[in-house]
Amino acid sequence: MGCGGGRGKRSVRGRATPSTTTAEEEEEEEEEKEEEGEGAPATEEDEDEDKGEQLQAARLPQLQVRGGTHPRACQPSMTPWRLLRCCQWTAAWVPVLFIAVVICWSYYTFVVELCLFTIAAQQEEGKAAIYLVIFHLSFVLFMWSYWKTIFTPPVCPSKEFSLSQSDEERYEKEERPEVQQEILKRVAKELPVYTLTSTRLIRYCEKCQLIKPDRCHHCSVCNKCVLKMDHHCPWVNNCVGFSNYKYFLLFLFYSLVYCILVTTTVLEYFIKFWTTNLKNTRAQFHVLFLFFVATMFFISILSLFCYHLWLVGKNRTTIEAFRAPVFLNGPDKNGFFLGWSKNWRQVFGDEKKYWLFPIFTSLGDGVNFPTRLMMETEQITGTNPHEHTRR
Numbered sequence: 001m002g003c004g005g006g007r008g009k010r011s012v013r014g015r016a017t018p019s020t021t022t023a024e025e026e027e028e029e030e031e032e033k034e035e036e037g038e039g040a041p042a043t044e045e046d047e048d049e050d051k052g053e054q055l056q057a058a059r060l061p062q063l064q065v066r067g068g069t070h071p072r073a074c075q076p077s078m079t080p081w082r083l084l085r086c087c088q089w090t091a092a093w094v095p096v097l098f099i100a101v102v103i104c105w106s107y108y109t110f111v112v113e114l115c116l117f118t119i120a121a122q123q124e125e126g127k128a129a130i131y132l133v134i135f136h137l138s139f140v141l142f143m144w145s146y147w148k149t150i151f152t153p154p155v156c157p158s159k160e161f162s163l164s165q166s167d168e169e170r171y172e173k174e175e176r177p178e179v180q181q182e183i184l185k186r187v188a189k190e191l192p193v194y195t196l197t198s199t200r201l202i203r204y205c206e207k208c209q210l211i212k213p214d215r216c217h218h219c220s221v222c223n224k225c226v227l228k229m230d231h232h233c234p235w236v237n238n239c240v241g242f243s244n245y246k247y248f249l250l251f252l253f254y255s256l257v258y259c260i261l262v263t264t265t266v267l268e269y270f271i272k273f274w275t276t277n278l279k280n281t282r283a284q285f286h287v288l289f290l291f292f293v294a295t296m297f298f299i300s301i302l303s304l305f306c307y308h309l310w311l312v313g314k315n316r317t318t319i320e321a322f323r324a325p326v327f328l329n330g331p332d333k334n335g336f337f338l339g340w341s342k343n344w345r346q347v348f349g350d351e352k353k354y355w356l357f358p359i360f361t362s363l364g365d366g367v368n369f370p371t372r373l374m375m376e377t378e379q380i381t382g383t384n385p386h387e388h389t390r391r
Contacts, residue, residue: 092221095234096150102293103143109286110135110262117283118269131265138261142254145358149251150236152244154219154226155366161210163187168209184211192368195335196326213367215336217319227366230317242366246347247358249312252305259298266291315343327373337372 111132119128163171163183171183184202188211195214197203203212208225212218217229219239228242240248270291273284311321315336324333337343348354349361 092234092237096237099146099235106262106290106293107139109290110266113283113286114266114269114290118287135261135265138254138257141356141358142251142258145247145250145254146236148247148358149233149240149244150238152238152247154222154224154229154239154241155243156224157208157210157213157216157227157367161191161213163209163211187211194327194371196328198323198326198331200326200328214369215317215320215325216367228317228369229319230311231319242362242364243360246360246362249305249308249347250356250358252301252308255301256298256305259294259301262294263291263298266294312347313340313343315346327371332372335371335373336369338370338375 115128115132115135119131162168164187167183167187171180174180174183181201184204188202191211191213193203193211193213195203203216204210205212205218205225207218207223210225212225213227215228216225218225219229219232221232222239226239226241228245230240230245230248232239233248236248236251238244266287269287273288311318314321314334315338316333320333320336324331325335326332327335338346346363349363351361354361
């Protein structure tokens with residue numbers, strides 16, 4: 001301690017090193033090393049911990065899948081947020097799984113218990129064959145439309161509806177709502193957007209950070225803006241909108257056809273099981289239960305199908321039926337009404353041969369929609385009124 005005055009040896013993590021600088025300089029060097037990730041050599045325990053962290057990091061990509069978290073990730077070590085996402089993802093598919101189980105059971109009951117074990121057993125093979133052919137035709141169309149409704153992804157607005165980086169920065173920094181609206185109005189002038197909010201403002205999605213096209217709405221379940229959104233259906237775990245609305249209508253239609261076919265063919269043997277000596281305990285249970293299930297589904301689906309036929313005739317979505325779209329001149333519940341025939345073709349297209357098949361034939365691009373005012377003005381003047389009324 002004697003030689004060198006205040007200079008001596010300084011302990012760094014248990015190791016003594018000769019000091020050649022002042023205490024302040026040593027502290028500055030030590031802080032710089034810590035910021036750069038440098039420091040004392042790792043001990044064996046530190047190396048073991050590092051290896052464990054590397055192994056854990058290597059496993060993480062295997063537990064991640066597109067659109068969510070892999071079920072293997074549902075372990076106590078995962079974060080509460082990921083656990084919640086995993087539970088939400090699983091719960092969302094429960095209604096679809098329920099419908100799938102009912103469909104599989106009804107298929108088994110009709111084909112095996114009714115046609116093979118009941119009808120064919122009474123030496124009515126011809127009737128059983130006819131029933132099976134008609135049943136499978138309706139079943140294929142029913143499942144095809146159901147599949148397309150579930151797995152057709154909703155269409156989102158293109159990038160042209162998003163603000164530029166400079167406009168987005170100005171919008172976020174600006175605290176005055178009127179100035180924010182001026183920014184949106186300037187951008188909307190270059191877009192085919194004619195509907196407004198109930199307070200006559202530009203429809204802007206804060207979550208997706210884009211100007212909403214006409215008839216576009218943000219789905220809180222899918223967490224995205226959907227073109228011509230009708231509703232989010234839990235029974236298909238998907239948003240019903242521009243890309244799959246025709247499939248949804250055909251799904252309802254073929255569901256009714258399926259239920260009618262099952263109910264009418266089962267009714268004869270439903271009565272026989274109760275009034276005659278036709279006995280088959282296992283088949284009797286399945287056939288009787290199938291009759292009640294098909295009847296119940298037919299009644300519930302019929303009302304929904306009729307409602308959506310009315311919406312197609314009016315050229316409205318479910319959202320627009322509850323809240324009329326607002327135009328520059330005010331709200332107008334018939335703003336998109338073009339006449340019954342044209343309204344129908346907006347969804348099913350111009351080619352009639354494709355109407356009954358789950359093939360996309362809807363008119364338009366999900367962004368540009370003809371309006372009643374546009375059609376009436378074009379008939380009178382032959383011009384597009386919106387070319388002169390852009391905001």
